[in-house]
Amino acid sequence: MIENKKYANKYNFAFIDEATKKEIRRKLLKAVALPGHQVPYSSPEMPISRGWGTGGLHVTLSVIGRDDVFKIIDQGSDASVNACNLREFVNFMTGCKTTFDTAEATLIQTRHRITEEELKENQIIVFQVPLPEPLRMVERYEAKTLQMHAEADYSKMWVSLYESYVRYGAIMQGAGYPVMVNKRYIMSPSPIPRWDTPNLHQAKTLFLFGAGREKRLYAVPPYTDVEPLEFEDVNFEIEDFSEAKCYKTNYKKAFLDELYADDNSRKYVISDSNFLDKISDKDETHQYSNKYIDQLEAYDQK
Amino acid sequence: MTRNDNNWLLRVNNLTKIYGEPNERTLELTGPEFNSNICPETESIVACADISFDLYPGEVLGIVGESGSGKSTVVKMLYFDLEKTAGDAWLSAYESGEVNILEESNQRKRFIRNRLMGMVYQNPRDGLNFGFSSGGNIAEKLIMAGQMHVGNIRERASDLLYKTEVPVQRMDDRPGTFSGGMQQRVQISKAIANNPPLLFLDEVTTGLDVSVQAKVLDLIRELQNDLGIAMIVVSHDLSVIRMLTDRTIVMKNGRIVESGLTDQILQDPQHEYSQLLVSSLL
Numbered sequence: 007m008i009e010n011k012k013y014a015n016k017y018n019f020a021f022i023d024e025a026t027k028k029e030i031r032r033k034l035l036k037a038v039a040l041p042g043h044q045v046p047y048s049s050p051e052m053p054i055s056r057g058w059g060t061g062g063l064h065v066t067l068s069v070i071g072r073d074d075v076f077k078i079i080d081q082g083s084d085a086s087v088n089a090c091n092l093r094e095f096v097n098f099m100t101g102c103k104t105t106f107d108t109a110e111a112t113l114i115q116t117r118h119r120i121t122e123e124e125l126k127e128n129q130i131i132v133f134q135v136p137l138p139e140p141l142r143m144v145e146r147y148e149a150k151t152l153q154m155h156a157e158a159d160y161s162k163m164w165v166s167l168y169e170s171y172v173r174y175g176a177i178m179q180g181a182g183y184p185v186m187v188n189k190r191y192i193m194s195p196s197p198i199p200r201w202d203t204p205n206l207h208q209a210k211t212l213f214l215f216g217a218g219r220e221k222r223l224y225a226v227p228p229y230t231d232v233e234p235l236e237f238e239d240v241n242f243e244i245e246d247f248s249e250a251k252c253y254k255t256n257y258k259k260a261f262l263d264e265l266y267a268d269d270n271s272r273k274y275v276i277s278d279s280n281f282l283d284k285i286s287d288k289d290e291t292h293q294y295s296n297k298y299i300d301q302l303e304a305y306d307q308k
Numbered sequence: 309m310t311r312n313d314n315n316w317l318l319r320v321n322n323l324t325k326i327y328g329e330p331n332e333r334t335l336e337l338t339g340p341e342f343n344s345n346i347c348p349e350t351e352s353i354v355a356c357a358d359i360s361f362d363l364y365p366g367e368v369l370g371i372v373g374e375s376g377s378g379k380s381t382v383v384k385m386l387y388f389d390l391e392k393t394a395g396d397a398w399l400s401a402y403e404s405g406e407v408n409i410l411e412e413s414n415q416r417k418r419f420i421r422n423r424l425m426g427m428v429y430q431n432p433r434d435g436l437n438f439g440f441s442s443g444g445n446i447a448e449k450l451i452m453a454g455q456m457h458v459g460n461i462r463e464r465a466s467d468l469l470y471k472t473e474v475p476v477q478r479m480d481d482r483p484g485t486f487s488g489g490m491q492q493r494v495q496i497s498k499a500i501a502n503n504p505p506l507l508f509l510d511e512v513t514t515g516l517d518v519s520v521q522a523k524v525l526d527l528i529r530e531l532q533n534d535l536g537i538a539m540i541v542v543s544h545d546l547s548v549i550r551m552l553t554d555r556t557i558v559m560k561n562g563r564i565v566e567s568g569l570t571d572q573i574l575q576d577p578q579h580e581y582s583q584l585l586v587s588s589l590l
Contacts, residue, residue: 153414157414157415157418158415159415159418161448161451161452162437162448164448164451165437165440165444165445165447165448165451166440168444168447168451168458168461169440169441169444171458172441172443172444172462172480173480237456237457237458238456238457238458239457239458239459240458
């Protein structure tokens with residue numbers, strides 16, 4: 007329980023009750039045991055609307071411990087509305103230290119990006135997944151996709167990639183490029199850009215994926231093979247930033263956001279805000295430690 | 309001695325499909341002698357029962373009968389579209405004919421379907437995915453057989469379309485934009501994409517106009533000559549049977565009433581129903 011706080015008697019540690027945490031942890035173990043396999047789970051609703059990271063929160067709040075250092079990013083940014091609100095919520099419900107610093111964090115929740123800095127073995131990254139089913143674009147029926155996964159029948163997926171190549175001269179899947187996990191399951195790596203997809207392969211970190219609307223969990227354990235789908239002569243390619251560089255740092259080897267000025271000219275900036283800070287030597291590792299809990303204490307004293 | 313000492317390609321034994329819940333007397337109370345597929349005691353429907361035949365490599369077997377006689381059911385069970393109620397089938401090209409293909413797992417069934425069989429349906433929508441281009445439909449078969457090189461896939465697909473007289477420049481168009489005869493030819497290209505030893509043709513020319521029918525039949529006969537594929541041709545049309553097949557099975561009310569060489573059946577039908585069929589042709 008949260009100690010000495012206003013809501014101490016109302017909410018469990020990390021908001022979710024222990025029975026639900028147990029359910030989600032059991033399903034996470036199953037997901038880790040079957041890399042890339044979508045495991046259905048059940049849980050009460052979260053106090054935020056669906057589509058705002060409920061799946062990620064389910065996972066985060068089930069695995070977070072008192073000693074964890076929590077970081078959350080939204081499209082690479084620590085400061086977006088979604089990230090700020092969820093950070094406040096997690097901090098409020100657990101009292102855990104939060105951070106902007108990727109290296110310091112032990113638990114990272116993310117929407118649509120993997121951090122630019124390489125993650126280590128003692129870190130866990132949790133994805134908010136909007137569409138967990140990679141086969142949905144070729145098969146609309148859930149019963150069929152379940153069977154296709156069970157029997158590893160992925161020909162329709164391959165034909166859709168072939169069709170994309172024939173029609174556009176390239177495979178046009180921008181984000182969430184389908185990957186083959188552990189040579190068994192096709193998985194949608196949540197909509198991370200193609201740039202991040204190779205980072206899943208043989209990574210040191212545990213990747214957990216939670217889709218709150220569909221109530222599905224899946225995982226990529228450390229040191230697992232994750233291969234983007236490609237043909238022998240039509241290969242997977244990451245985004246081409248050869249012409250671009252970050253306008254703040256002149257850095258090229260990171261995923262760049264494209265910005266439009268009023269005169270329609272374009273410039274680029276590094277998408278990962280913490281990485282941008284580190285590159286620009288600003289040393290802005292904002293320590294968020296228990297800021298909101300302090301506020302709460304002040305409120306209680308009134 | 310192995311099971312396959314006669315060198316058949318496909319052996320079918322007592323293939324049966326019953327809808328509903330039959331009792332012991334269901335098979336006795338249905339069939340041509342009662343002129344009914346429906347069991348009077350249990351109301352279960354006997355789509356086909358006790359179908360046994362051998363098919364030899366390169367042979368063309370016709371299955372003829374009126375609608376509702378169970379001829380399509382037989383083929384659909386052999387192509388795994390329908391679950392059998394009882395019966396066995398062995399394919400010499402699969403595990404030397406030692407394994408009952410109807411008892412295999414779904415994955416193995418898909419392997420057999422993709423590598424060793426082809427199917428041309430009456431309705432092209434059953435055999436083709438209209439959301440994909442015609443080339444993509446053929447690519448699906450090739451990909452399922454392990455072909456992962458787009459250049460090779462496109463080469464093979466254009467070869468097949470050329471062979472089946474579909475304009476190759478329309479390879480990247482969807483089959484929905486094609487005429488009925490062209491759709492049927494794309495379906496044939498798809499069915500033979502992996503050079504299967506066995507091809508099922510289920511009422512392929514029904515619904516096409518006469519000149520297109522003749523073209524499609526010509527194509528099938530040509531392919532049979534060139535590639536030596538064994539075929540099972542299902543039709544209610546005796547002229548199709550006469551044109552394509554070596555041997556014919558006549559079905560009525562879910563049973564085989566007569567089987568033999570096609571010429572023999574057409575010239576000298578023995579069973580009452582076959583006589584009716586042949587006389588209605590002439």
